[in-house]
Amino acid sequence: MITDLKELLHEKNYTYIKSMLNDMNSVEISELLNELDSQDSIITFRLLSKDQAAEVFTELDSEKQMNIVESSTDQEVNRILNEMYVDDMVDFIEEMPANAVKKILRNTSAEDRAFINQILNYPEKSAGTIMTPEYVVLKQSMTVRQALEYINHNGVDKVTIYTCYVTDAEKRLLGFVSLRMILTSDLDAKISDIMDEDVIYVHTLDDQEYVSEIFIKYGYSVIPVVDEETRMVGIITVDDIIDVIEAEDTEDFQKMAGIAPIEEKYLSTDVITLSKHRIIWLLILMVTSTITGSIIESYSEVLAAVVVLNTFIPMLMGTGGNAGNQSSTLIIRGMATGGIELSDWRRVVKKEFVVALVVGVLLATVNFIRIMVMDKVGFTVALVVSMTMVLTIISAMVVGGLLPILAKKLKFDPAIMAAPLITTIIDASCLIIYFNIASKILTL
């Protein structure tokens, strides 16, 4: 596909490209454009029909969007913006450098400009920044007939007409009514009689993660947004929320691997940004893990007496780290989506303790047999290693389960309590357990 297009561009066969683009979906066209170099993408973009141009533009990477804005006249920019929904416009403006933003704002209506400026002032990742003002508002006193007429005249440039909102003179939200309800009601019925007053809404300052939880909980496709005076100011649609859910999960994956969240895609992130976002935690963990070194040093007599103890350290620490990692992952994800609350901490500790006992004893048994059969280190060393295994697994799972909850209690993000940090803690406790048991049993 992309090679065909490149060839056609090279041949300047623009008539054929035009007809080809006409048969394509705007999502697919934008994928093609994103792969072309900036000049080819600008030429191709200019071959799009007016209807397609805005849709394709919305889907483009911000770099391509900027190329197009830079190479277009004010009038052309104006034409694209007029066809865009305001929330898409905001997404696009947020990525643009200051001089491009000026060119864009110059080309939007006073009304849109006011709204865009208002949105740009909301805190990052708040409901206010992902809402759009293009919704249908009905009055209580309207009849179904009037409502249908109103929707017919004013619905064209709304993001959705399938859920309409009812507000009073002060724009306060009174209820909602679905288009399905309107269509199946008597033409003379009053909106006040058919509207549903049990309307679930969010506030402009609510975090987008909270908004996505509301969407998941209630399964709606659109949710209204109100300001501090509970006046309705926008709506959020489910397709934007899917992006939020994916982005929040990606952020959690990154935090749990000790990476400061990177917003851009991996392939388009430069090496300096990648290095910066990755070195912070590596540095912190490198320094804290020197603790394990000093523990080993302080028990150097034990190690000197029974040198073979050395060879089991990586296996014990590794298994402990993996066990703790499992616990923290289950609890962090459980708090994010699975209904684990702070008040459940006792249940979590109890569960982790029992699981650790089952898993620990089984692992220790396998380990004991393996050492006796394969290594020639004697019964007591095998016993020391296996006892350490059980106790390490118990402490790893309980710590791994408890720390994320503690983090949330202290208003930290539980995700930063994941694998890397917990592993460091577990490494230290594993060594202390190991050397203490060794000193006792081997009577050193």
Add this chain to the structure above:
Amino acid sequence: MITDLKELLHEKNYTYIKSMLNDMNSVEISELLNELDSQDSIITFRLLSKDQAAEVFTELDSEKQMNIVESSTDQEVNRILNEMYVDDMVDFIEEMPANAVKKILRNTSAEDRAFINQILNYPEKSAGTIMTPEYVVLKQSMTVRQALEYINHNGVDKVTIYTCYVTDAEKRLLGFVSLRMILTSDLDAKISDIMDEDVIYVHTLDDQEYVSEIFIKYGYSVIPVVDEETRMVGIITVDDIIDVIEAEDTEDFQKMAGIAPIEEKYLSTDVITLSKHRIIWLLILMVTSTITGSIIESYSEVLAAVVVLNTFIPMLMGTGGNAGNQSSTLIIRGMATGGIELSDWRRVVKKEFVVALVVGVLLATVNFIRIMVMDKVGFTVALVVSMTMVLTIISAMVVGGLLPILAKKLKFDPAIMAAPLITTIIDASCLIIYFNIASKILTL
């Protein structure tokens, strides 16, 4: 709320409970019911209005659903099922034991029963298992007026009326038309003239993960499902897809922590299931990590000569593991959502190598200074440790970036290549690098 309800139930103040429930949202009612014991929840459920009962039932935990089915007459079960959408019915049936399923199927219409049986035969997690047959089908030859009449008569029990599908006599999908388009078109216009033929669909056997990618890519709120003969058989709605996305992400979190995926919520999973799903990888990794032990043993002469080398092993292996974990997480998530393809492997390796060089040299420098200042081990040991650091970070990041791609190439799930497995590989290579550099530089 829950304590109020328990008290009211104790006082048998059913009239008040009824009016209280009447003012509540079905999602909130189901949350309350899920917290009550089985007897109280059955009593409360019976106080619900007919309209609410089916909606609340859909949202309940499967345990509560079973309690209610068991305590209800066939007629009562029938009444609930009649009000449910077929996809919700399937979700619920999938969780029920065989005897409950019999009671349920006995109470559904022949048509629904045929559809349910058909869905239960699709492979697990395929598009077929999450679709529902309740969509609006229009004919090409209809006028807008006829379509509106048809929707009015047949739209009541459809999941959505906002996107209607157009099929031919053999039920083959020809296109779709939005209700918005229908409402804004001339009453005498033909459906064939206003329908959009560029319809994106999925197949019954497509994996639900692929279906969610299609939803994310195109941003639709509903997508049609066709069978092998491209006959339309159902639709999938975006609210079900949100659940799929969350479930798939949870599965990836678990796999990446070395947990065999657990479908149930943490708090409702029993200890035996939790232990089973966690011990598999712990066992595998425990056994493979004995390799590190044998490496240490085989270099015991080096260690005996310079005992202090011992104390840096956990720090080196830990930092390597963390670095590799960062890489694998970025690449696994990038392949799942960020557009990294198999063909990008060269770019990934190049990027990881450069990042590793930057990060490795910085970490090694900090490490060198720290050792020189704080530990009293001399220049050469500090040099050995710092050189190992650079090489370990490079191998960790390149391996961490490459293995998930290799896994996908070999049709394995990249997520299982994450932290635990990669760490084991990195541990071994870290030790080999360390001891080789030590032997050379310390001329042992």
